[in-house]
Amino acid sequence: xxxxxxxxxxxxxxxxxxxxxxxxxxxxxxxxxxxxxxxxxxxxxxxxxxxxxxxxxxxxxxxxxxxxxxxxxxxxxxxxxxxxxxxxxxxxxxxxxxxxxxxxxxxxxxxxxxxxxxxxxxxxxxxxxxxxxxxxxxxxxxxxxxxxxxxxxxxxxxxxxxxxxxxxxxxxxxxxxxxxxxxxxxxxxxxxxxxxxxxxxxxxxxxxxxxxxxxxxxxxxxxxxxxxxxxxxxxxxxxxxxxxxxxxxxxxxxxxxxxxxxxxxxxxxxxxxxxxx
Numbered sequence: 663x664x665x666x667x668x669x670x671x672x673x674x675x676x677x678x679x680x681x682x683x684x685x686x687x688x689x690x691x692x693x694x695x696x697x698x699x700x701x702x703x704x705x706x707x708x709x710x711x712x713x714x715x716x717x718x719x720x721x722x723x724x725x726x727x728x729x730x731x732x733x734x735x736x737x738x739x740x741x742x743x744x745x746x747x748x749x750x751x752x753x754x755x756x757x758x759x760x761x762x763x764x765x766x767x768x769x770x771x772x773x774x775x776x777x778x779x780x781x782x783x784x785x786x787x788x789x790x791x792x793x794x795x796x797x798x799x800x801x802x803x804x805x806x807x808x809x810x811x812x813x814x815x816x817x818x819x820x821x822x823x824x825x826x827x828x829x830x831x832x833x834x835x836x837x838x839x840x841x842x843x844x845x846x847x848x849x850x851x852x853x854x855x856x857x858x859x860x861x862x863x864x865x866x867x868x869x870x871x872x873x874x875x876x877x878x879x880x881x882x883x884x885x886x887x888x889x890x891x892x893x894x895x896x897x898x899x900x901x902x903x904x905x906x907x908x909x910x911x912x913x914x915x916x917x918x919x920x921x922x923x924x925x926x927x928x929x930x931x932x933x934x935x936x937x938x939x
Contacts, residue, residue, distance in 0.1 A: 664718075664719070664734065664737065664738065664739045664740045664741050664742050665739075665741050665742065666726065666742045666744060667741055667742065667743050667744070668723075668744055668745060669743055669744065669745035669749060669750075670745070670749075671749075672749070672752055672753065674743065676718060676741060676743060677720070677743060677753070679697055679699065679717070679718070679765045680699065680720050680753055680763055680765065681753045685819070685822060689768065689819070696767075696768045697717065697765055697766065697767060697768060698765075698766055698768050698821040698822075698823075698826075699763055699764070699765055699766075699823050700714075700763070700764045700766055700823075700826060700831075701762075701763055701764075701823045701826065701827050702762065702827055703729050703730070703733060703762055704830060704831055705826050705827055705829075705830065705831040705834075706733055706762065706764045706831075707732075707733065707736070707831070708830075708831030708832070708834045708835060709764070709766055709826075709831065709834045710733075710736050710737070711834070712769075712834035712835065713769070714766045714767065714769055714834065715766060715767040716736075716737040716738070716740050716764055716765070716766050716767075717740055717764075717765040717766060717767060718740050718741045718742070718743065718764070718765045719733065719734065719737055719740060719741070719742045719743065719762065719763070719764050719765075720742075720743045720744070720750070720753075720762070720763040720764075720765075721733075721742065721743075721744055721761055721762040721763070722744065722745075722746070722747050722750055722761045722762075723744050723745065723746060723747075724747075724761070725744075725761050725762055726742075726744060729761075729762070730742075730761075730762055733762065733764070737764070768821060771838075771839045771840060772837060772839050773839065774812070774839055774841060774855065774859075775859070776837070776839075777809075777810040777811075777812065777837045777838065777839050778810065778856075778859045778861070780809070781809035781810050781885070782809060782884065782885055782886070782935050783807060783808050783809050783885075783886055783887075783888070783930070783933065783934065783935060784808065784809060784810050784811070784812060784856075784861065784886070784887040784888065785799065785803050785808050785810075785811045785812070785887075785888050785890065785926065785930070786811075786812045786813075786814075786841065786852075786856075786863070786887050786888065786889045786890070787799065787811065787812070787813050787814065787817050787890055788814045788817070788848070788849070788889060788890065788891045788892060788897055788898065788901055789814055789816050789817060789891065789892035789898075790813075790817050790818060790890070790891075790892050790893065790922060791816070791817070791818045791892065791893070792818065792893055793818050793822045793823075793824040793825040793828070794824060794825070794828050794923075795893060795921070795922055795923045796817070796818050796820060796822075796825045796828075796829075797820075797824065797825040797826065797827065797828025797829035797833070798828055798829070798923035798926075798927075799811070799890070799922070799923050799926045800820060800825070800829040800832045800833050800836055800838075801828070801829045801830055801832050802923070802926050802927040802930055803832070803836050803926070803930060804829075804832035804835050804836050805832075806927065806930035806931050806934055807930070807934045807935060808836065808888075808930050809836075809837070810836065810837040810838060810839075811836055811837070811838040812838065812839060812840070812841040812852075812887070813838065813839070813840050813841060814840075814841060814842060814848045814849070814852070815840060815841075815842050815843055815844075815848055817840075820833040820838060821833065841855075841856075849898065849900055849901040849904055850900070850904065853901070853904045853905065856887050859885075860884075860885050861885045861886065861887045862883050862885065862886055862887070862906045862907065863886075863887045863889055863904075863905040863906045863907070864880060864883075864886055864887070864888050864889065864905065864906065864907040864908075864909045864933070865889040865891075865897050865901060865902045865905035865907065865908055865909065866888065866889065866890055866891070866896075866897070866909050866910070866911070866925060866929060867891070867896060867897055867902045867908050867909070867910070868896070868910060868918060868919060869902065869908045869910070871908055872907075872908040872909055872910035873907060873908070873909055873910070874909075874910060874911075874912055875909050875910065875911050875912070875928070875929060875932045875933065876912070876932065877909075880907065880909065880932075880933055881932070881933055881934075881936065886933060888909075888926075888929050888930070888933065889901060889905060890922055890925065890926055890929070891922070892922070893921070893922055896919075909929075911925060911928055911929070911932075
């Protein structure tokens with residue numbers, strides 16, 4: 663177990679990662695892959711189980727002999743910063759946690775081919791920037807049998823504190839990576855590459871030529887990538903045009919669409935792989 667460092671002030675440099683660095687600074691800190699903050703015991707434990715490297719812990723004193731004890735044991739000799747609740751509450755956002763934070767080394771992203779290998783159902787997220795929606799999509803993906811998640815270059819970071827917390831740590835369980843970059847632009851390169859890897863693509867979009875998500879031709883696809891677009895405007899026109907299918911979730915009572923996180927759950931369930939497929 664690491665050294666317990668009781669705090670009397672928040673000026674300790676070890677607290678920079680928790681209170682004084684932006685998300686962008688954390689991503690570029692010290693190593694190429696940077697640092698992220700895991701929040702709450704459940705999220706921290708799932709990150710550890712996924713092999714993420716802990717750097718330090720921050721917790722209220724009351725957790726040293728409680729739910730923090732097992733985390734300290736699992737984290738080895740990393741420093742453990744602690745102090746009274748009133749002091750730690752001065753840290754930005756700390757009151758939103760469940761009493762324990764862990765700074766961790768960002769894992770290296772797997773290659774696209776690694777995520778796709780053996781996969782039958784993928785979620786492809788385009789330009790989704792809301793961390794809560796992103797976390798909720800990951801949680802649904804984990805629960806409903808999605809094999810991997812691919813993110814367009816401008817999607818939010820799944821390791822944002824809020825995204826990882828809303829996901830209940832499933833961002834560490836479902837394989838994910840970025841699809842495209844400056845040299846390999848989205849969507850043209852990304853969709854083309856998915857086709858080369860054997861995936862048919864289904865864009866969830868409000869289009870007159872869209873097929874119902876209940877159409878059996880979709881569920882029968884051996885390898886299917888479900889494309890979900892940003893909050894409000896949805897998928898780009900080019901993405902929809904380049905997709906193999908345009909898909910709609912039938913609505914009632916004059917409602918035209920669902921929030922992207924809710925739509926993802928419906929789509930993952932409706933198009934999941936059935937036993938025997």
